Amino acid sequence: MKKLIFSTIVLLTITLTMTGQTSKTVRFKVIETSDVHGHFFPYDFMEKKSIKGTLVRANTYINKEREKYGKDHLLLIDNGDILQGQPCVYWTNYVMPEDENLAARVINYMQYDAETVGNHDIEPGHKVYDKWIREVRCPLLGANIVNAGSDSTANPKNIYTGIQPYSIHHIDGVKIAIIGMLTPAIPNWLTENVWKGIEFEEMTSCARKWVKYILEVEHPDLIFGLFHSGKDGGIITPDYEENATAAVAREVPGFDVIFFGHDHQVHNEWITNNAGQQVLIIDPSCYVKNVAETEIELTFEGDKLVKKDIKGEIISMLDEQIDEQMVSHFQKDIDAVKTYVDRKIGRFENSIYTRDCFFGNAAFTDLIHNLQLQITGADISITAPLSFNAAINAGDVTVADMFKLYRFENLLLVLRMTGEELRKHLEMSYDLWTNQMKSPDDHIMLLRDDDSEDQQRAAFKNMTFNFDSACGIDYEVDVTKPDGEKVRILRMSNGEPFNEQKWYKVAMNSYRANGGGELLTLGAGIPKDSLTSRVIYCSELDQRHYLMEEIERQGTVNPQPNHNWKFVPEAWVQPALERDRKLLFKN
Numbered sequence: 001m002k003k004l005i006f007s008t009i010v011l012l013t014i015t016l017t018m019t020g021q022t023s024k025t026v027r028f029k030v031i032e033t034s035d036v037h038g039h040f041f042p043y044d045f046m047e048k049k050s051i052k053g054t055l056v057r058a059n060t061y062i063n064k065e066r067e068k069y070g071k072d073h074l075l076l077i078d079n080g081d082i083l084q085g086q087p088c089v090y091w092t093n094y095v096m097p098e099d100e101n102l103a104a105r106v107i108n109y110m111q112y113d114a115e116t117v118g119n120h121d122i123e124p125g126h127k128v129y130d131k132w133i134r135e136v137r138c139p140l141l142g143a144n145i146v147n148a149g150s151d152s153t154a155n156p157k158n159i160y161t162g163i164q165p166y167s168i169h170h171i172d173g174v175k176i177a178i179i180g181m182l183t184p185a186i187p188n189w190l191t192e193n194v195w196k197g198i199e200f201e202e203m204t205s206c207a208r209k210w211v212k213y214i215l216e217v218e219h220p221d222l223i224f225g226l227f228h229s230g231k232d233g234g235i236i237t238p239d240y241e242e243n244a245t246a247a248v249a250r251e252v253p254g255f256d257v258i259f260f261g262h263d264h265q266v267h268n269e270w271i272t273n274n275a276g277q278q279v280l281i282i283d284p285s286c287y288v289k290n291v292a293e294t295e296i297e298l299t300f301e302g303d304k305l306v307k308k309d310i311k312g313e314i315i316s317m318l319d320e321q322i323d324e325q326m327v328s329h330f331q332k333d334i335d336a337v338k339t340y341v342d343r344k345i346g347r348f349e350n351s352i353y354t355r356d357c358f359f360g361n362a363a364f365t366d367l368i369h370n371l372q373l374q375i376t377g378a379d380i381s382i383t384a385p386l387s388f389n390a391a392i393n394a395g396d397v398t399v400a401d402m403f404k405l406y407r408f409e410n411l412l413l414v415l416r417m418t419g420e421e422l423r424k425h426l427e428m429s430y431d432l433w434t435n436q437m438k439s440p441d442d443h444i445m446l447l448r449d450d451d452s453e454d455q456q457r458a459a460f461k462n463m464t465f466n467f468d469s470a471c472g473i474d475y476e477v478d479v480t481k482p483d484g485e486k487v488r489i490l491r492m493s494n495g496e497p498f499n500e501q502k503w504y505k506v507a508m509n510s511y512r513a514n515g516g517g518e519l520l521t522l523g524a525g526i527p528k529d530s531l532t533s534r535v536i537y538c539s540e541l542d543q544r545h546y547l548m549e550e551i552e553r554q555g556t557v558n559p560q561p562n563h564n565w566k567f568v569p570e571a572w573v574q575p576a577l578e579r580d581r582k583l584l585f586k587n
Contacts, residue, residue, distance in 0.1 A: 024300040026172045028073040029065055030224070031293045033058060034261030035286035036078065037085025037120065040106050041334055042322050045087040045341050046390075046403045053289045056327055057320040059110055061291065073171055077178065078107065079261040080118025080228040081286075083132060084408045087400060088337045093128045093409075094542075095340060101128075102333055104135035109329065114167045116180035117142045118228040118262065124409060125194050133162035141167060141180020141226055143210050144201035160198055165210055168218060174298055177220040179210050183229040183262055185242040189516040191411065192532070203229060203244040204251055211254035221298065221305050222256045225249075230263025231281065235518065246271060249279040257282065257294055257310060266290065268312050282312045290314050341400035346551040349558040351394045354404075355585050357385040358433070358445065358460075358467065359577045361561035364392075368405060369471030369562065371550050376537055378414045378507035379492070380422065380472035384429075386465050389585065397551060406544045410509035414537035419500035421524040422470070423487055428523030429468040431483040433460075437572055444479055444567065444576035445584070458583035466517040473498055475565045479573060493564050505536065509543055 036055060044051045066074050082103045083089050092102035107115060115138055121129055133140055143165035150158035159165050169176045184200035207225070214220060227245050234242030241247060245260040253275035260267070260283045267283040284292035292314055299307035327334070356362035362385075369381040390404040417425070435446045446461045475489040489498045512519065513535065520526050526534065539546060551557055567573040 022300075022302045024173075025297060026174050026300070027069075027295070027297045028075070028171045028174070029069050029293060029295050030075045030077065030257070030259070031062055031065065031291050032077050032079060032226075032259040032261075032282070032284060033288055033291055034079035034228075034259075034284055035081040035118070035264055036288055037081055037286060038083075038089035038103070039086060039287045040088060040102070041327065041330065043334065043338075045337055046400050046407075048341075048400060052318040053287055054317075055106060055110065055288050056323045058288050058291055058317045059323040059326050060321045061315065061317060062110065063323070065293075075113045075169055075171070075176070076111065077226055077259060078112055078115040079226055079259060080116045080182070081120040081262070082107070082115075082118065083124050083128065084120040085287075087341045087403050088333070090403070090409065090544075091337045091340050092333075093124050096336075097128070097131070101132045101135050102330075104132050104137075106330070108135075108137045109326065112138045113169060114139045114141055114178050114180070114226060116140075116226045116228050117145060117163065117182050119183060119186050119189065120408065122182075122186055122195055122198075123190055126196070130162070139164050139167035141165070141178065142182050143179050144181045144184060144203060144206040146199050146201060148197050148199045150199075166214060168220070174222065175218070175220045176222045176224065177214045177218055178224045178226050179207065179214070180226045181206060181229065181248075182227075183234075183242050183244070184240045185235045187514075188235055188242075188518075188528070189511055189514055191413075191510050191514050191538070202240040203227070204248050207248045207252045207255075211252055215254060222296070222308075223254050225255050225258035225260070227258055227260040228262050229260060230265070231260070231267055231283070234263075245281055245283075249281050250274060253277060255279050256308065257312070259283075259292060259294075261286070266314055268292070268314050280310055280312045282314070284314055288317050290316050341398060341403075343399050344396050345399060345402070345548050346397045346554065347556045348392060348394050348397050349556060350560075352392050352559045354385040354387045354390045355581075356561075357469070358464070358584070359581055360566055361469075361563050363559040363561050364390075365469055366471060366562045367557070367559040368547070369469075371547050372412065372507040373472060375412065375546050375550060376414050376505075376507045378472070378505040378537075380417075380470055380504050380506045382425070382468050382470050382506060382508040382512065384465050384468045384512075388464055397557075399548065402544050402548050402551075405547060406509075406542075408511075409542040409544065410511050411541075412507065412537075412539040412543040412546055413510055413513040413535055414505050414507050415513055415520075415531070415534040416503050416536055417506045417524065417526075417534070419489070419498055419502050419504060421520075421526060422473075422504060422506060423489055423500065425519050425524040426468065426470060426475070426487045427484050428519050429466065430477050430486050432462040433467045434477065434479050434486070434567070436482055437479045437576065440572045440575065442576065443580055444573055445580040447580070447583070458580075460584075463517075466519060468512070468517075468519060469565060471562055471564060473564065476568045477565065478568050479576075480569065493562070510538070 142163040166179045230243030249271040264286040282292040284290040297309040352364040372381040
């Protein structure tokens, strides 16, 4: 009897022990930042004022979550576009290039676990990003960033030097693979010298290749995507989509969560893939206004994963407390950047505003036009307002003000274009910009038909950085005409006739000259592969440098509108302009 009781107790003990060993729950969190664009510190170096959000606020939240979950149960990931946007990254990229890159130092300080390369991390050029890649301590991911001329097989040696196709992370026995990818549209925006030696593979086929490889070689419990590519839309060619996150989620089974960015929009939704599985795609938008996070709970029976519970949430960082210890750590850098941007380069006799650019000739864009013509000697200048609502006030002009003209670094180029190509380029621009008015009460601006903007206000339907105007020609834009028929070029501004068959020298930034916005390709009808042959001048340094140099040379500048173009018919457009201006800007 005693033996029977003893045997029963032993059997029960073994059973309980085995049950405890075979049933396991693991809970952890993943936090993503994306499109930081130099917003490290709670200070806007362009506007010279405090701002909400930024990484120093996010770090307070991240540290609290690390305490809550345990440092080993939290993954911190960044989705790229960190090397351009605020003057502090320009300062570290170009003014103090011999020092360790500030963006790398911030990522290392915050102890990120992985980071993807963004298109604005490629744009500063090889000299900047090759050094940055070496200095970032966490894995830098880009499965579709390959050495030019390499084959497309799953071979890590084909990935660009210093970049990994994926990273592996372990949390309490759980194995996680993170595949990083970048939008392949870079050749549509950047001149080849910026990305020489690199190719950017189409994302869906690349993802399919690497998911297969990782499942066969790594056998992970979870696969995450970390994609610098928006949900959908953007540039679509026969070879690729600019924003392919939704396509990958649908067409490539294997992903559990895809963290993404690039489109500067908030997303948090589930997509059903073609295998009937649910995939979470999540995007925190830009400038560290938010972070995207997932709380994940996995249940195992033995070695078998039997249950996944994944919850996604967007968390605002706008009112989080500043991490004063982080600010103190980087205070010398903050002070150095402030000193740099406070340097006076000239004086403006009157204030200029980007908001004026949408409603006709404006001193803001015409200042850029005039400087581009003076610097290059071109016949015609093309430019667009690159900020929605910026101002440079009358009085002393500083380096900081130049970032209001151009937030990102572009080169200054001159292309050969026919008069007909120029007109078609402008036709597409104004079609993106203006509505076809069919009555005096219609909108003149082409506005969104929903209220999905973060701010509850009217908003343009299309991206305003594609609203090109021209200088060097006199023309009218008849908003009662259909698309493709609005622009009528009257003459050259110097009084000479304008000839659609004649070749003209046209100045523009490198984004536009390389096909950005598709105004030269879809609009003007110039084949993409012939754009390079059209270039007759390319600046060595960025456009902002030359604009600053020209303002310093002049000393005092009196920016005025050129009055070389206007919307017509005036009886309709003047009241419509006033109405839409109030809708867009509330004054």
